[in-house]
Amino acid sequence: MYRSLSIDPDKCTGCLQCEMACSYEYEGVFNPAHSRIKVFTFHQEGRFVPYTCTQCADAWCQHACPVDAIRVDAETGAKEIKENLCVGCKVCTIACPFGTVNYNHDRGKVLKCDLCGGDPACARACPTQAITYVDGDWAGYEKMRAWAARTDNATHA
């Protein structure tokens, strides 16, 4: 059983430590703009919602890639971009219905969460346990995965 990121928006204070940690992990700088996890702020409701890739069991991005550049890590189950193979065509960014694969202009490649190889920096950085790394069945994202199966697309059922 793979572990998954579990996100509990009710515990999120909007501190953006996760975005900082993610940016530092990948880019070596503390810049939320470079983060692969994003905290969405809904001021009127006073709500903060961290959001990133759900690592779908049957991944749209992976199927859509025309050059075999998205691979499954055998240990974590994460769908990872192989930068040496990615040509930057961006088809995965429109195929992913969660909006969590993004194109990076500077690199000419796409970026997505890869669970940091099994020790996600966002979960480590989160001071309120809004983001935790837990056994797969338990993840809050299971709900979204179930939704994914209903996205009017039987190939992913």
Add this chain to the structure above:
Amino acid sequence: MRHVIVGRGPAGVVAAETLRAHDRASEVLLIGDEPGPAYSRMAIPYLLARQIREEGTWLRHDTTHFERQRVGQLETRVEALNAESKTLALANGTTLDYDRLLLATGSSPVDPPIEGVDLPRVHHCWTLEDAHHIMESAEAGSRVVLMGAGFIGCIIMEALKLRGVRLTVVEAGDRMVPRMMDQVAGNLIKQWCIDQGIEVCTSTRITRIEPGDEGLWLHCEPGEPMQADLVVVATGVRPNVGFLQESGVEIGNGIRVDAHQRSSVDDVYAAGDVCEGASWQGGRGVHAIQPMAVETARVAALNMVGREATHVGSLDMNVLDTLGLISVSYGQWMGVEGGDSASLLDERSGRYVKLRFDGDHLIGGITLGITEHVGALRGLIQSRRHLGVWKKHLMENPTRFMEAWVSTVP
């Protein structure tokens, strides 16, 4: 049991892998008429731009992949299908039996009906062979005319510019990428290209190409004739169905398939650019796009091994990089009668978003200059999610589509 797949593009390859994953025993044979390993046409622009080598276009990088999957490969052309005897006539003079057949023959460029399109130095940009022809002719300083500012025309523009050519684009429509961009976005892309030093002639047709002492002469309507060392023709594609004329397989704009990707003939399936199937938002059509090619291929393959799978229809979606300006379109971006529309243009940052609604559902959209979270538009459209209060927020500010997505997770 022998599964035969005709066509070695993304649909053919994904179907072969899906067949093998669900059927360890049967024979799986993949037929293609181009030499070398199976490759992706999507990657050709990056080859032209010298960003990758030919290996970078391969659909599968492990050279033993098909062998390990026990997928046989045959390099030949299929001349005809005899559905009664369940055989294919091959270009090498032999016939091949099948038990179940998948037609994934893709599409081919269409030539405009003008004199001179068959001259030397007039090329399509479709196959690796075409790419090699273009690379030979597109040298620094050479005059290149691109016929057609559609998806393929735009996506190879950067590669041509990086090669240092003097580029002119001629498009019959009144804007660039007319089939995936509205007037505002199409004109912004046009201005962007002009600012990058490219000559753009919209609402212009090339009527005749003739050889001259120093390159080719292109006659235009309206406008003066222009000279070119290389002409790249990118005026559209059409499904490869010619070999099916006598087969009894029903053809509309492509091979007509049902929700299981079955053709009108028993044990013959079709997937990818060659098939005409249901459109996600109703009606039928040919959806010649990468994500739908692989999705229809998987559905076809599952049905071929007896696992019922249905495809609920193809949603149009495109992402295009025109000299670094990225545009996206989804679904019914042109809108439906009685539906609301919201758009926001920020000319300074070169960003544009247009959303189309039917009631409180999102049904389509266009973005320009946006690379973050665009996939959420697909999610919002295909989940048929009720936007509720977010309809109002999006009408006020359509750039907030990702927040709408996150906020309306059930």
